[in-house]
Amino acid sequence: MKITPDQRIQLHGFNNLTKSLSFNMYDICYTKTKEEREAYIEYIDEQYNADRLTNILKTVSDIIGAHVLNVAKQDYIPQGASVTILVSEGPVVEIPTESLQESPGPLPSAVVMGLDKSHITVHTYPEFHPNEGISTFRADIDVSTCGEISPLKALNYLIHSFDTDIMTMDYRVRGFTRDIKGQKLFIDHDINSIQNYIPDNVKELFDMIDVNIYQENIFHTKCKLKEFDLNNYLFGTKKDKLSEEEIGEITEKLKIEMDEIFYGKNIK
Template sequence: MDGKLKLYGFNNLTKTLSFNIYDVCYAKTKREQLDYIKYIDEQYNSERLTNILCQVTEMIGAKVLSISKQDYEPQGASVTLMISEEFKINNNGNGESIVGHLDKSHVTVHTYPEYHPETSIATFRVDIDVSTCGEITPLDTLDYLIQSFDSDIITIDYRVRGFTRDLNGKKCFIDHDITSIQDYIDDKIKRKYDAVDVNVYQSNIFHSRLLIKDIILQNYLFKIDTYELTPEERLQITQSLRKEMIEIYSGRNIYD
């Protein structure tokens, strides 16, 4: 308990992490675009996504209560985990320990494969939400989540809501120090991305966006090798990929 805030009763702060990634790919023909969507849909089916969420749950020290998962037609998948968190009060007035469970927390994931009808660009989006109550913070799972997917663009939102009290009855609206979500991401990972923060500190709202720096073209081609392309085609495809990424990263249409 060293370094932890002494609280009166349960810590009922709600901490919500919204983690979104985009994986971008170039598929030359409509048939290849559909094949890519099918491929990525199979790679990230509900079973694999469930395993990822179970690992996240273990990392934050919670317990899985129930799992609901679904694969969709023609594509996409969703998984929801209800989780419980354990709290301990050292003294209930009789010198005994009490263990309490809050079964309000959850972890969810949804996938959204899609493709651009004109530029041969296909995009795979993953949304993961982790909502916890109490001492648990989901920020420590970010490295694992980023590396679990091919993440070209990442948007992360973190918010702390509610309040708890210290032993003197003073309200506490956040129980841990944070200046940026990026502080919870490994430096080796951060070096691969350009990043920007938009934070509202007085409301305990934090937002970070990351954009992959280097495009190694072969990593973005589906059923095509770079040697099959002319230098002009390589340049055009790279520019199309970068434009798509910048617009998603910026959250607005720039090149239309």
């Protein structure tokens, strides 16, 4: 149901609900030699350096309708990067009713809403197994907003900004705001799953699990890529250069790594 401006709840003061989205992506690969592993880490560090991450977060800021106040960014030695952007209320245009509905956000489009006292951060974590040849790259993105629009509207863009094998997403609405009668409102939009903000063509690519606590306005979704093509997980070599025994061993290692991340536990 679309809500017209006349049907909207009138608030006493500013909508100060805090809506926080944590988006975590993982890229897994196999490197046969130490040189290949070092080359993979170097490649990842270049692909997701602080400058590129800053551009991604600035686009997220545009999508949620915020003005960038300050940018702090850092590339780390030996690897990894961080970016933090402080944002404030953006130019308010006519309130789009679609911002309150469960649907994927843009890829991206123009400014859609005004909000206040918000921040967007990203941290990257390239790492590797000490002796199994497995390397894993993780990026953690947090989008925290105050106001009416949900940071979930930036999720579609974030998914398309990274090559990801596994995604975990958390969304929580905190605090409360009041209507003009003083009644507390602990959430200002309907939501039953983060999945409703992910396009169908993306959902078809992943196995997905929800763990939601509706009464606390806490939502969690994790996704693991369905299709497994070994060539997509090899860095520095190709499947046709490996023996059948190597193919079997490497495939098993990669699938165990992905399952452990997806289920959040070590698998023997």
